[in-house]
Amino acid sequence: MKKQHVSEAVIRRLPRYYRYLGDLQAKGIVRISSNSLGSRMGITASQIRQDLSCFGEFGQQGYGYNVKELQTEIGHILGIENRHSIIVVGVGNLGHALMQNFHFAEIGFSLDAAFDVSPSLVGTTVNGVLVRDMEELDAYCRDHLPDVAVLTVPQSAAQPITNRLVALGVRGFWNFTNKEISSDSADIQVESVHFADSLLTLSYRISKR
Amino acid sequence: MKKQHVSEAVIRRLPRYYRYLGDLQAKGIVRISSNSLGSRMGITASQIRQDLSCFGEFGQQGYGYNVKELQTEIGHILGIENRHSIIVVGVGNLGHALMQNFHFAEIGFSLDAAFDVSPSLVGTTVNGVLVRDMEELDAYCRDHLPDVAVLTVPQSAAQPITNRLVALGVRGFWNFTNKEISSDSADIQVESVHFADSLLTLSYRISKR
Numbered sequence: 001m002k003k004q005h006v007s008e009a010v011i012r013r014l015p016r017y018y019r020y021l022g023d024l025q026a027k028g029i030v031r032i033s034s035n036s037l038g039s040r041m042g043i044t045a046s047q048i049r050q051d052l053s054c055f056g057e058f059g060q061q062g063y064g065y066n067v068k069e070l071q072t073e074i075g076h077i078l079g080i081e082n083r084h085s086i087i088v089v090g091v092g093n094l095g096h097a098l099m100q101n102f103h104f105a106e107i108g109f110s111l112d113a114a115f116d117v118s119p120s121l122v123g124t125t126v127n128g129v130l131v132r133d134m135e136e137l138d139a140y141c142r143d144h145l146p147d148v149a150v151l152t153v154p155q156s157a158a159q160p161i162t163n164r165l166v167a168l169g170v171r172g173f174w175n176f177t178n179k180e181i182s183s184d185s186a187d188i189q190v191e192s193v194h195f196a197d198s199l200l201t202l203s204y205r206i207s208k209r
Numbered sequence: 210m211k212k213q214h215v216s217e218a219v220i221r222r223l224p225r226y227y228r229y230l231g232d233l234q235a236k237g238i239v240r241i242s243s244n245s246l247g248s249r250m251g252i253t254a255s256q257i258r259q260d261l262s263c264f265g266e267f268g269q270q271g272y273g274y275n276v277k278e279l280q281t282e283i284g285h286i287l288g289i290e291n292r293h294s295i296i297v298v299g300v301g302n303l304g305h306a307l308m309q310n311f312h313f314a315e316i317g318f319s320l321d322a323a324f325d326v327s328p329s330l331v332g333t334t335v336n337g338v339l340v341r342d343m344e345e346l347d348a349y350c351r352d353h354l355p356d357v358a359v360l361t362v363p364q365s366a367a368q369p370i371t372n373r374l375v376a377l378g379v380r381g382f383w384n385f386t387n388k389e390i391s392s393d394s395a396d397i398q399v400e401s402v403h404f405a406d407s408l409l410t411l412s413y414r415i416s417k418r
Contacts (some may be wrong), residue, residue, distance in 0.1 A: 008251075009218070015409035023389070042217070078409050079416025093309055098404070107405050110414065148417055173409055180232070187416030191416045193412035195307070195402070196316050199383055200224035200287050202400035204316065206356060206381045207288025 021071035033064035080108035084147040088114040100125040112174035141168035148172035155179045230280035242273035251277035289317035293356040297323040304361035307333040356379035364388045
């Protein structure tokens with residue numbers, strides 16, 4: 001599959017397609033038209049067809065999409081089968097909550113290790129994953145080369161830890177620090193979760209009336 | 210200020226403008242052109258001008274935008290001055306993390322109460338906020354009518370708690386349950402934080418090569 005340039009907006013919609021198609025499957029729905037999928041998702045049918053056309057041909061005129069097949073294809077595009085390895089750096093409340101409740105494996109990630117500085121946490125396990133001492137981070141990364149680090153450290157540690165992990169070969173960062181992180185390496189991908197952006201859109205909507 | 214119809218995409222960009230303008234202020238930058246702001250944010254100058262034109266006239270030809278003024282205006286559009294009241298429902302790891310680390314007040318929210326079923330949590334305070342028994346939820350909401358509920362309850366409780374809160378007059382929901390919630394009331398606004406969507410976009414980006 002040859003990929004053309006895919007816009008940020010399309011990339012952001014792919015996981016939503018994946019999620020909605022999963023919900024449809026859970027409801028036992030086998031096929032769906034782009035109109036019907038679009039109306040559930042609040043986008044137009046032509047938007048869906050245009051988005052998917054970036055990646056190939058999907059669905060059949062007059063039939064629509066096979067829900068399971070399309071979800072599998074989109075999962076493939078998203079790299080779910082790659083079984084990316086991921087580590088959690090910082091096991092405070094948020095890191096702990098993600099380890100306990102977030103289903104990494106369901107979207108193709110293997111949560112392999114966690115790190116913290118606190119002696120009261122090091123050596124414990126959360127949801128079956130051992131919390132290691134931050135001093136072991138370098139050796140661990142050299143041995144296992146994880147694909148992604150979840151950054152749930154204090155803000156002041158965000159950039160220094162990022163630099164350290166980049167030097168160790170980690171190229172994906174899931175950043176929860178509410179601080180922008182950056183790197184000179186072109187190869188680095190950062191996805192930041194900005195809670196404030198989310199709550200502010202809600203503020204806008206409830207302020208409108 | 211008369212508001213025209215504002216698209217979802219524009220609404221989603223407003224908090225980002227707000228955040229970038231705050232960062233610029235913190236760096237002591239007083240004014241900025243739409244070109245320069247756009248290149249920092251990865252969008253075009255004409256996109257910025259078009260977005261802002263939904264809400265009025267901002268900036269001056271040849272001068273650009275006054276950073277502080279524009280941030281204040283966008284904060285106003287987002288309803289930051291409304292001092293919305295917010296309660297946390299479910300003080301597990303995630304609820305606790307938000308109460309401890311998220312700066313509600315900085316974006317105009319007043320975190321007034323939290324609720325949980327666990328006897329070991331009820332009566333404790335987190336970051337100065339009392340955790341109350343879920344049995345007090347109805348009486349509290351009738352007395353204080355909070356604007357927004359943060360839903361950090363288990364998935365099975367998501368919809369029942371939503372129904373209960375809607376009946377009590379709560380109209381805004383910041384939903385962390387990874388489950389879609391809905392309501393028959395037209396007036397209800399739900400903002401869901403989908404962690405999986407975020408991590409899947411990162412999966413896509415690191416899978417591309």
